[in-house]
Structures are given as C-alpha cells and as structure tokens.
Amino acid sequence: MSIAEPRKAAVQPMWFEKIPAGWWALVLILLTMPAWANDFVLFQVMGWTFILGMIALSLMFLAGYGGMVSLIQMSVAAMAGYMVAIFGNSGMGEISMGLPWWLYLPIAVAIAALFGTLVGALAVRTEGIYTIMITLAIAAAFFYFTRQNYTIFNGYSGFNLVVPPPLFGVDWRAPMPFYYLTLGCAAICYLVVVYVSRSPFGLSLQGVRDNPRRMAALGFNVTAHRVAAYTFASVIAAIGGILLAWQNAQIAPGTAGIPAVIDILVIAVVGGITRPIGPFIGALIYVLLRTFSPDVLLAFGLSGERFKLLIGLGFLAIVFFSPDGVLGLWERWRNRRARGQDPLTGEDP
Amino acid sequence: MSLTEQTGAAERLGSVSSGNALELRGVTKMFGALAAIRDITLTVGSGERRAVLGSNGAGKTTLFNCVTGDFLPTSGTIRLFGEDVTRFPAHERIRRGLRRTYQISLLFNGLTVADNVYLACRGVSRGRFSFLRPRENDTLLGRADELIEAVHLAPWCDTSVANLSYGQQRQLEIALALAGAPRIILFDEPAAGLSPTERAELVSILNGLPGHIGYIIIEHDMDVALRVAESVTMMHNGMIFKEGTPEEIENDQEVQELYLGDGHG
Numbered sequence: 001m002s003i004a005e006p007r008k009a010a011v012q013p014m015w016f017e018k019i020p021a022g023w024w025a026l027v028l029i030l031l032t033m034p035a036w037a038n039d040f041v042l043f044q045v046m047g048w049t050f051i052l053g054m055i056a057l058s059l060m061f062l063a064g065y066g067g068m069v070s071l072i073q074m075s076v077a078a079m080a081g082y083m084v085a086i087f088g089n090s091g092m093g094e095i096s097m098g099l100p101w102w103l104y105l106p107i108a109v110a111i112a113a114l115f116g117t118l119v120g121a122l123a124v125r126t127e128g129i130y131t132i133m134i135t136l137a138i139a140a141a142f143f144y145f146t147r148q149n150y151t152i153f154n155g156y157s158g159f160n161l162v163v164p165p166p167l168f169g170v171d172w173r174a175p176m177p178f179y180y181l182t183l184g185c186a187a188i189c190y191l192v193v194v195y196v197s198r199s200p201f202g203l204s205l206q207g208v209r210d211n212p213r214r215m216a217a218l219g220f221n222v223t224a225h226r227v228a229a230y231t232f233a234s235v236i237a238a239i240g241g242i243l244l245a246w247q248n249a250q251i252a253p254g255t256a257g258i259p260a261v262i263d264i265l266v267i268a269v270v271g272g273i274t275r276p277i278g279p280f281i282g283a284l285i286y287v288l289l290r291t292f293s294p295d296v297l298l299a300f301g302l303s304g305e306r307f308k309l310l311i312g313l314g315f316l317a318i319v320f321f322s323p324d325g326v327l328g329l330w331e332r333w334r335n336r337r338a339r340g341q342d343p344l345t346g347e348d349p
Numbered sequence: 350m351s352l353t354e355q356t357g358a359a360e361r362l363g364s365v366s367s368g369n370a371l372e373l374r375g376v377t378k379m380f381g382a383l384a385a386i387r388d389i390t391l392t393v394g395s396g397e398r399r400a401v402l403g404s405n406g407a408g409k410t411t412l413f414n415c416v417t418g419d420f421l422p423t424s425g426t427i428r429l430f431g432e433d434v435t436r437f438p439a440h441e442r443i444r445r446g447l448r449r450t451y452q453i454s455l456l457f458n459g460l461t462v463a464d465n466v467y468l469a470c471r472g473v474s475r476g477r478f479s480f481l482r483p484r485e486n487d488t489l490l491g492r493a494d495e496l497i498e499a500v501h502l503a504p505w506c507d508t509s510v511a512n513l514s515y516g517q518q519r520q521l522e523i524a525l526a527l528a529g530a531p532r533i534i535l536f537d538e539p540a541a542g543l544s545p546t547e548r549a550e551l552v553s554i555l556n557g558l559p560g561h562i563g564y565i566i567i568e569h570d571m572d573v574a575l576r577v578a579e580s581v582t583m584m585h586n587g588m589i590f591k592e593g594t595p596e597e598i599e600n601d602q603e604v605q606e607l608y609l610g611d612g613h614g
Contacts, residue, residue: 199479200478201477204468204471
C-alpha cells in the first residue's frame with residue numbers, strides 16, 4: 001500500500017511538461033517548413049507522406065493494437081476518394097452529382113467506413129494469414145470491380161479533376177495550403193489514435209489482441225470489438241483517401257491496385273506497428289525512396305527505370321536488421337545508450 | 350460502478366434468480382467419438398463452495414469450458430441463476446455474474462497489471478466501447494486498485510504482466526475473476542505450481558470472499574480443496590462418480606481406491 005501511494009501523491013506535471021523536447025522540435029520543424037522548403041517538398045514529399053502515413057496508421061491501429069493485419073485499408077481509402085468524385089465534382093459531369101462539400105465529405109467518409117466495417121465483419125472471424133488472405137481477396141475484387149464498372153466508377157480511366165472545394169477563398173491544392181491541410185489531418189488522426197489507445201475501447205482492443213478467449217471470459221464481445229476497430233480505422237483511411245484523390249486530382253482503379261495495397265503494408269511494417277508514429281516514419285522513407293531513387297540510380301549510371309529495385313533493397317535491409325521496423329531500431333539504440341549511461345537505475349541521463 | 354447501477358444490476362439478475370446458482374442437466378460434450386464429459390447433472394446453490402476432484406482427463410476443465418461457454422455442449426442444458434444459458438456466448442454469461450480463472454494463466458501480456466484489472470472491471474460494466482479515457486477519479490480505476498491490493502499486487506501495479514513471476518500471475522488471474530459483482534466463480538486449479546506459502550495465501554483469499562459469492566474449484570491438492578470447500582464432487586472418466594461433504598469423500602472407500610489405488614497398480 002505504502003509503496004503504491006507515492007505514484008498518486010506525487011505532483012502531476014502539466015500536460016506540456018510531459019512532452020519530450022524532441023517532439024517540440026518536430027512540431028516547430030513541421031510548422032515552419034513552408035518558410036524554408038520548396039513547393040515540391042511541401043506538396044509532393046511531405047503531403048504524400050502525411051497521406052500515406054494516415055492510411056498506414058489505420059493499418060497500424062488494426063495490426064498493432066488489434067492484432068489484425070488487414071490489406072483492405074488502401075481500398076477503403078480509394079472508396080472514399082471515389083465517393084468524393086461521385087457525390088462531388090469531377091471532370092466526369094455525367095456521373096458526378098455536384099453536391100456541396102459539407103454534404104459529400106461526410107457521405108464519402110460514411111460510405112468508406114461502412115465498406116470497411118462490412119469487410120471487417122467478414123474478416124474478424126478469421127485469424128492470422130487468413131485475415132490477410134480474405135482482405136487481399138476483397139481488395140483485388142474492389143480493384144477489378146472499379147476497373148470494369150463504368151456506370152458508377154467510370155472503369156479504367158476513373159475520375160479526373162477531383163479537387164478540394166475552394167473554402168475561405170483558398171486554393172487548397174496550392175503547395176502551402178495543401179501542406180497545412182494534410183499536416184493538420186495527419187496530426188489530428190495521430191493524436192486521436194494516441195488518445196484512443198488508452199481509452200476503454202483501445203485498451204480492450206489490445207486485450208483482444210493479447211488474449212481473445214480471456215476477453216470473452218471478462219464479459220467483452222470480442223467480435224463486436226474487432227468490427228468496431230475496423231470502423232474506426234476505416235474513418236482514418238477514408239480521410240487519407242480523400243486527400244490522396246485531391247493531391248492527384250484524380251481517382252482511378254490503380255490507386256487501390258494490388259501494388260498500392262501491398263505498399264501500405266510495407267510502409268506500416270518498415271515504420272513499425274508498435275506505435276502510431278511508426279507509419280509516418282515508414283511513409284517518409286517510402287516517399288523519399290520513391291521520389292529520389294531514379295535520380296540515385298541515374299547518378300550511378302544505371303537506368304532510372306529500376307527504381308523499384310532500390311526500394312525493395314531498402315525495405316529488405318530495414319526488415320532484415322529490425323523485424324519491428326525503424327521504431328524497433330530506435331528503441332534498441334536508446335536502451336543500449338541508457339544501459340551504458342546508468343546501469344543501476346536504467347534512467348536516461 | 351455506482352451504487353445505483355449496482356443495485357439495478359442486482360435487481361435485473363434477481364428477477365430471474367432461483368435458489369440455485371448453477372444447474373447442469375445431462376450435459377455431454379463430444380470431441381469426435383470421444384465423450385470428454387458424459388451426462389453430467391450437477392446443482393450448485395447460491396453461495397455454495399464446491400470442490401471438483403478427479404484424475405487427469407476426468408473432464409473437469411471441459412466441464413468448466415461448457416459452463417463458461419468457451420464451447421457449447423453437445424447436449425444437455427445449463428442454467429445460470431435459473432436462466433437457460435446453454436446457447437449464450439461466453440460474454441453474456443459473464444455479464445450475468447459468472448467468472449472463471451484458467452489453469453494456465455490467460456492474461457494480457459502486453460499490458461500492465463493495472464490495465465489488466467481495469468479491463469476486467471470494464472468488461473462487466475457499461476462503456477466498454479468508450480473512446481474517452483477514464484478520468485483520474487474514475488470509480489472503476491478505484492475498484493481496480495482495490496482488487497490489486499486484495500491480491501497483494503499493489504507494488505507491481507505498473508509492471509507489465511510479462512515481467513511478473515508465475516505466482517504473481519496466478520494472483521492476478523484471481524483478481525480478474527473478482528472484478529465487478531461476481532456471484533459464482535469457477536477456479537481451475539488456482540494452486541497449481543504455487544509454493545506452500547503462496548498456497549496458504551490462496552486459501553486465505555478464498556476463505557475471505559464475501560458469503561454471497563459461491564465458487565467451484567478444481568484442485569488436485571486435497572489439502573487445499575478440503576479446506577476451502579463445503580461440498581465435493583468427484584469426477585471420473587467424464588462422469589460424476591460421487592458427491593458429498595469433504596469428510597464423506599475423504600473417508601469413502603471407493604474414492605480412496607481410485608485416488609490411491611493408481612499408485613499401487
């Protein structure tokens with residue numbers, strides 16, 4: 001009893017004191033980036049990183065907290081992108097309905113969430129590799145369906161001219177506004193996931209991951225919890241999908257093709273699925289490799305076409321040296337340093 | 350859980366309650382052609398403390414699994430406080446006041462002791478799907494702290510379960526079963542692998558439970574079983590072999606042959 005009490009009696013630090021200095025530095029860098037980075041970095045590198053990070057974050061939530069590796073997240077994102085094009089405006093006037101933004105955005109998120117929930121309801125009854133297989137099968141079906149269906153999804157060519165609404169007189173596709181838009185969405189999604197992870201819902205999801213049978217023996221409806229996790233993750237993926245459609249100004253079957261579906265898994269695994277920051281680290285590495293590997297290859301006198309080789313080798317190296325991704329590397333390095341500095345208490349110097 | 354909530358739950362449960370906590374009628378569980386338990390008929394009154402004895406493979410744990418709903422019986426009915434729960438999923442039975450512990454600890458290794466117990470408290474109350482973090486003065490957090498203290502794990506509150514000793518994990522296992530308002534608890538060999546001191550502690554925890562909480566305990570250690578139970582059911586080859594008071598069972602000729610005879614061949 002007396003041992004436990006100081007834990008509560010101690011003066012609680014203010015919330016901003018608990019955040020390490022490194023995070024403040026990161027916030028400062030991200031907020032001031034438009035002042036010193038060029039438009040290409042803002043729009044193409046950082047914007048894309050935040051978007052892929054969000055979609056991979058939805059997978060991290062399912063896999064890291066729920067123990068469910070879902071390959072449907074990219075399809076859910078693309079579904080949201082399609083719905084924005086169909087209910088909003090696009091170059092395909094005969095399909096797009098041209099609803100106002102405050103109507104088509106919630107509709108798009110809701111339909112994508114419903115789609116993700118239905119897939120989840122099918123997938124949660126399976127475990128491990130079978131979850132991967134069933135979600136991959138549905139993702140493949142979604143890809144072929146969108147490519148062959150012309151009445152709703154406009155088939156092979158999809159929709160072009162899918163752009164954000166000119167809210168407050170700002171062109172949200174211009175580099176700086178788009179940068180802040182994606183940064184804001186990514187930050188909100190990240191903070192919500194961090195917050196929810198310690199809520200009853202998030203904790204019980206981790207309980208379901210560790211021991212579903214025991215969760216049922218504690219009064220939890222395990223199936224309902226897993227399905228709800230899919231719904232929650234789908235909302236995050238949907239936000240990412242809408243931003244992705246806006247960034248490309250188009251949505252087409254290839255957005256959620258099998259390579260794109262696999263890429264999300266790679267991003268999450270490379271970054272690390274133990275904590276919500278992992279997917280964003282993975283997304284940054286992926287985007288940097290995707291963007292600059294042709295230049296690197298050309299510099300060595302190789303054909304720029306072979307950029308996928310470099311990406312593959314990069315990912316292979318990370319996963320080989322650290323099965324739990326970049327986060328795992330970072331944590332091991334920190335532990336080693338802490339051990340070296342203070343073997344008695346294990347505290348950071 | 351607030352007081353009003355608690356009485357509300359008690360009333361709801363009371364309306365379907367008869368005198369018996371648990372009634373099994375002709376419960377059979379087949380695994381393929383093998384009957385793990387056969388035609389078990391068993392009644393446990395409210396607040397009754399019953400020991401289930403039997404050699405390995407007698408079907409004791411299968412019996413527990415059928416009662417908690419880990420799997421459905423092949424035939425027969427199970428009534429919990431008068432309500433037919435034979436086809437209910439596990440979580441619905443737990444919400445009606447049934448709890449259990451596992452022979453091999455089933456805990457949440459990625460979480461701390463406090464989180465484990467908090468989850469157990471949350472499982473049998475409302476707000477399981479809440480997206481809001483519990484506040485500092487949350488009643489369930491307080492309840493979780495009490496439970497942790499009750500099983501003497503307070504100093505390890507923030508320790509990850511993976512780093513607990515075996516004995517501590519067994520204690521935590523009991524804390525999870527005590528969460529909420531249990532009315533009947535199934536203990537599956539809680540003393541297995543414990544040291545003599547830990548056994549004595551376990552006996553004191555069990556004997557210290559409020560009188561309205563009944564339990565069924567599977568125990569190989571006759572010494573423990575006979576000190577914490579007021580009635581004994583002896584199982585053999587998936588069937589009930591004998592029922593009686595601890596003294597009757599201890600002095601029964603057939604039981605002695607069954608239990609002691611094995612060694613002599």
